[in-house]
Amino acid sequence: xxxxxxxxxxxxxVSLLLSFSIEIIEATPIISKRETFHEKKPSxxxxxxxxxxxxxxxxxxxxxxxxxxxxxxFFYKGRFSNGPTWVEYLSKLLHAKEMNYAYGGATTDTNYVxxxxxxxxxxPVPGIKQEVEDKFKTQVSAKSLNPDKTLYIVAHQGNDYLxxxxxxxVECVKHLYDVWVELANFGAKHILINNFFNLKNLPEVTxxxxxxxxxxxxxxxxxxxxxxxxxVWQFKRTHKDVKFYILPMxxxxxxxxxxxxxxxxxxxxxxxxxxxxxxxxxxxxxxxxPDEHFYWDHIHPSTKVHNFIAVKxxxxxxxxx
Numbered sequence: 001x002x003x004x005x006x007x008x009x010x011x012x013x014v015s016l017l018l019s020f021s022i023e024i025i026e027a028t029p030i031i032s033k034r035e036t037f038h039e040k041k042p043s044x045x046x047x048x049x050x051x052x053x054x055x056x057x058x059x060x061x062x063x064x065x066x067x068x069x070x071x072x073x074f075f076y077k078g079r080f081s082n083g084p085t086w087v088e089y090l091s092k093l094l095h096a097k098e099m100n101y102a103y104g105g106a107t108t109d110t111n112y113v114x115x116x117x118x119x120x121x122x123x124p125v126p127g128i129k130q131e132v133e134d135k136f137k138t139q140v141s142a143k144s145l146n147p148d149k150t151l152y153i154v155a156h157q158g159n160d161y162l163x164x165x166x167x168x169x170v171e172c173v174k175h176l177y178d179v180w181v182e183l184a185n186f187g188a189k190h191i192l193i194n195n196f197f198n199l200k201n202l203p204e205v206t207x208x209x210x211x212x213x214x215x216x217x218x219x220x221x222x223x224x225x226x227x228x229x230x231x232v233w234q235f236k237r238t239h240k241d242v243k244f245y246i247l248p249m250x251x252x253x254x255x256x257x258x259x260x261x262x263x264x265x266x267x268x269x270x271x272x273x274x275x276x277x278x279x280x281x282x283x284x285x286x287x288x289x290p291d292e293h294f295y296w297d298h299i300h301p302s303t304k305v306h307n308f309i310a311v312k313x314x315x316x317x318x319x320x321x
Contacts, residue, residue: 044149045094045190047097047145051155053106075275094151106126109128110126110129113172147189153193169224173228204272252309267302270294274295274297290302
């Protein structure tokens, strides 16, 4: 008999093989029309609780840095973008209270891979595990929340790999899995996660970074998503009372190759960053057409993309898509 963990490893292995097969068969990217929002029924949630990294941080790292990072001259009120993040847009679409514990720079667990932020990694921040255990559970009682009306978001976009390129994706995702289990044990009935976009779609300047180059050759994106599939399968087997939603971030990035979608959003540049740091200083350059960029800086999307993601997530959780 195979142990549960061995079964998970088998699922991951099969998923990885299938992903390579699908790539060979499908020569064209996944394309869909622009996401649209139609409020047809009452919101399914009145509270959204967020754990994650810079892709959904609404200013926590900025406040921790005494409002110095990210610099407000180039980034919107502590967001790592030029406007609100997708979880903020989503909360508004749902007419829900937002409880945001995400920190820019967060890894899955700072005891696994150190979580840091700042201009040069000088600011320690909590990992996602610590956001749940030290920031959330110490402040909030499960009895104060209606589990049927509360959506938990666990967002992760790969700081573990950036901070330590030698880690194995199965280990990284296992730490995320542990967070899902901890939230389920706390009483969560609705959890949303994301998979990983393909690193090949990063801006050209970013792909030239040494660490990113190594990750690209290591097929980290595919291995991470195969691990996500395996651990989601395991989680659903053991937590049948939890509704699990997955944001296919890999598909979102592919969709922006569609010229019609880019045109509808007024985006003309998907290959370069608008805001770039000048060497190792605290100064940045900014592009002349900021509203037309997919990427705001070397790795973070613009608020237009965040808004698009929010509508996609809304449609996923309400069953409209």
